[in-house]
Amino acid sequence: xxKKDNNTSFISYLKKFIKISKNKKNIxxxxxxxxxxxxxxxxTPICEARIxxxxxxxxxxxxxxxxxIYYLLRIFFVIIDRYAYKNYLLFSKDFKYxxxxxxAKEILKLNSSIVYKSGSGLFITRLTxxxxxxxxxxxxxxxxxxxxxxxxxxxxTIFIVNKIAFIYVLITYIILILLNNHIQKKIxxxxxxxxxxxxxxxxxxxxITRGIQDIKMLNSExxxxxxxxxxxxxxxxxxRDVLSYKDILRSLLYILRNIIRxxxxxxxxxxxxxxxxxxxxxxxxxxxxxxCFGYFKTFDYVQENIREFKRYASKIMExxxxxxxxxxxxxxxxHLNKIIGDFEFKNxxxxxDNDKEVLHNLxxxxxxxxxxxxxxxxxxxxxxxxxxxxxxxxxxxxEILIDNHNIKDLDRESIRGNITIISQDPYIxxxxxxxxxxxxxxxxxxxxxxxACKLACLDDxxxxxxxxxxxxxxxxxxRLSGGQKQRLAIARALVQKTEIILFDEATSALDNIxxxxxxxxxxxxxxxxxxxxxxxxxxxxxxxxxxxxxxNGCISAxxxxxxxxxxxxxxxxxxxxxxEK
Numbered sequence: 001x002x003k004k005d006n007n008t009s010f011i012s013y014l015k016k017f018i019k020i021s022k023n024k025k026n027i028x029x030x031x032x033x034x035x036x037x038x039x040x041x042x043x044t045p046i047c048e049a050r051i052x053x054x055x056x057x058x059x060x061x062x063x064x065x066x067x068x069i070y071y072l073l074r075i076f077f078v079i080i081d082r083y084a085y086k087n088y089l090l091f092s093k094d095f096k097y098x099x100x101x102x103x104a105k106e107i108l109k110l111n112s113s114i115v116y117k118s119g120s121g122l123f124i125t126r127l128t129x130x131x132x133x134x135x136x137x138x139x140x141x142x143x144x145x146x147x148x149x150x151x152x153x154x155x156x157t158i159f160i161v162n163k164i165a166f167i168y169v170l171i172t173y174i175i176l177i178l179l180n181n182h183i184q185k186k187i188x189x190x191x192x193x194x195x196x197x198x199x200x201x202x203x204x205x206x207x208i209t210r211g212i213q214d215i216k217m218l219n220s221e222x223x224x225x226x227x228x229x230x231x232x233x234x235x236x237x238x239x240r241d242v243l244s245y246k247d248i249l250r251s252l253l254y255i256l257r258n259i260i261r262x263x264x265x266x267x268x269x270x271x272x273x274x275x276x277x278x279x280x281x282x283x284x285x286x287x288x289x290x291x292c293f294g295y296f297k298t299f300d301y302v303q304e305n306i307r308e309f310k311r312y313a314s315k316i317m318e319x320x321x322x323x324x325x326x327x328x329x330x331x332x333x334x335h336l337n338k339i340i341g342d343f344e345f346k347n348x349x350x351x352x353d354n355d356k357e358v359l360h361n362l363x364x365x366x367x368x369x370x371x372x373x374x375x376x377x378x379x380x381x382x383x384x385x386x387x388x389x390x391x392x393x394x395x396x397x398x399e400i401l402i403d404n405h406n407i408k409d410l411d412r413e414s415i416r417g418n419i420t421i422i423s424q425d426p427y428i429x430x431x432x433x434x435x436x437x438x439x440x441x442x443x444x445x446x447x448x449x450x451x452a453c454k455l456a457c458l459d460d461x462x463x464x465x466x467x468x469x470x471x472x473x474x475x476x477x478x479r480l481s482g483g484q485k486q487r488l489a490i491a492r493a494l495v496q497k498t499e500i501i502l503f504d505e506a507t508s509a510l511d512n513i514x515x516x517x518x519x520x521x522x523x524x525x526x527x528x529x530x531x532x533x534x535x536x537x538x539x540x541x542x543x544x545x546x547x548x549x550x551x552n553g554c555i556s557a558x559x560x561x562x563x564x565x566x567x568x569x570x571x572x573x574x575x576x577x578x579x580e581k
Contacts, residue, residue: 010306013313023094026087033084040073049157049284056280092135106320109328112392121202130312137309147298154288161281172260183249184303190242201231261293332409339403339418341368341499341530348398358384359553371531373541376550382534386502391415420498424505426489434469441495455524456491503533538575
């Protein structure tokens with residue numbers, strides 16, 4: 001795993017982002033045009049100085065000459081600036097598009113524990129506001145950086161007029177810049193702490209929007225709003241403290257800057273009194289020293305935007321590069337085009353985040369084209385078995401084999417492309433029924449969709465809808481009943497044509513009639529697929545070829561339904577409890 005580099009420079013980040021953008025032409029043209037702008041911006045204050053001195057010396061022809069040059073430079077500057085900005089906008093559009101695609105791709109590669117721990121709100125923020133803020137910071141840096149070259153032009157003019165004033169301004173400027181850098185480092189530390197808290201609130205806000213229906217049903221609006229208010233008040237308080245800290249440090253720097261400026265005016269008076277400079281040159285020195293210190297805040301603005309750019313860039317790059325906080329899933333290189341469907345757990349031990357072991361020396365075998373069931377009390381480790389088989393997490397010890405291949409050696413497609421999992425609450429996308437299938441298989445035909453829906457006992461219902469297969473199902477499939485969502489998930493799994501299908505509590509929340517429909521759909525698949533079923537309702541797994549009774553992360557008994565009723569007290573108790581209900 002890569003370690004996060006907190007000292008990555010602005011230029012390094014910029015190079016990485018330019019590399020991400022495929023449209024290099026616009027950024028090259030933009031850089032060339034900005035360079036031309038920079039060169040011409042140096043000459044404008046020099047022209048202004050010449051106008052003042054020649055006007056004082058009554059050299060009117062020279063005045064008109066420099067006025068003409070000055071305004072030609074300004075017009076040229078505006079034209080160049082317009083085309084530079086146009087090329088930047090073209091680059092920006094391409095940059096944000098590619099960056100979002102790359103970031104989304106890397107988010108999907110993240111280890112499952114990182115995703116669950118961080119919360120979806122953090123990743124939504126990275127994909128939206130963080131990328132937009134990054135783009136705004138670049139524009140601001142470019143805008144304020146042009147003022148730095150006005151300062152450079154002013155310094156050149158001061159150097160030409162008087163070396164003493166130039167040395168004073170240069171030395172004090174260097175001192176101010178060093179102090180400003182020191183202040184910025186202190187501010188960065190404070191803002192990093194604020195960022196961590198801001199990310200937590202973003203995740204909480206996302207939970208409210210995602211769980212809005214449940215919040216209403218639980219009549220918990222007041223509790224959630226109260227919690228949100230408390231979190232935002234704390235964020236406001238922390239933000240106010242950081243802002244006050246920044247204001248105090250910047251105020252001290254502002255006072256020092258004005259003391260130094262006052263010193264420069266005293267120097268001008270002394271130079272004028274001793275006839276080292278005349279009135280015209282004293283006026284030039286006054287104007288351009290005032291320019292230098294007046295524009296000093298530009299350094300603050302540029303540094304602040306560079307700091308902000310680096311802050312957002314580091315958040316994005318830690319996901320793109322895969323830092324310790326956002327490490328990616330790791331797969332092997334062995335590829336299996338088509339698996340048979342045999343798999344085995346050998347002495348598997350596993351715990352979430354090094355906590356208490358969920359599975360302890362778990363061992364079992366499943367033959368291809370058989371149907372097996374897993375039962376046991378809540379927390380016994382049943383769902384964990386499915387998560388490990390899909391390599392959503394890495395085991396602590398032992399082996400998991402698919403067709404006698406250790407899944408550590410298999411690539412992503414060999415595992416995920418051959419296993420489908422149907423959960424208790426499958427996620428249905430806010431698209432049409434047909435498009436929910438096309439997400440799984442782009443080139444799927446209407447006949448394939450209809451055939452899968454018939455096997456899942458869903459076709460008859462779809463034909464009753466006004467728009468049939470073009471019906472939009474709503475976010476999370478809200479327009480479908482629980483059973484219809486389950487059957488759509490089963491049909492969607494069928495078009496993937498995976499050899500292994502996992503049912504995780506697929507019927508536990510359904511009524512008896514709907515459960516029978518789901519059971520019929522499962523029965524339609526038996527003999528042609530390797531099927532694993534986790535169920536609270538034992539009626540769902542009665543016809544399985546083999547049933548494993550899980551207890552405390554181990555298999556305490558296995559066999560057919562009839563065998564377990566006779567030989568497993570735990571299984572028998574579960575069955576009796578179900579009959580009583």
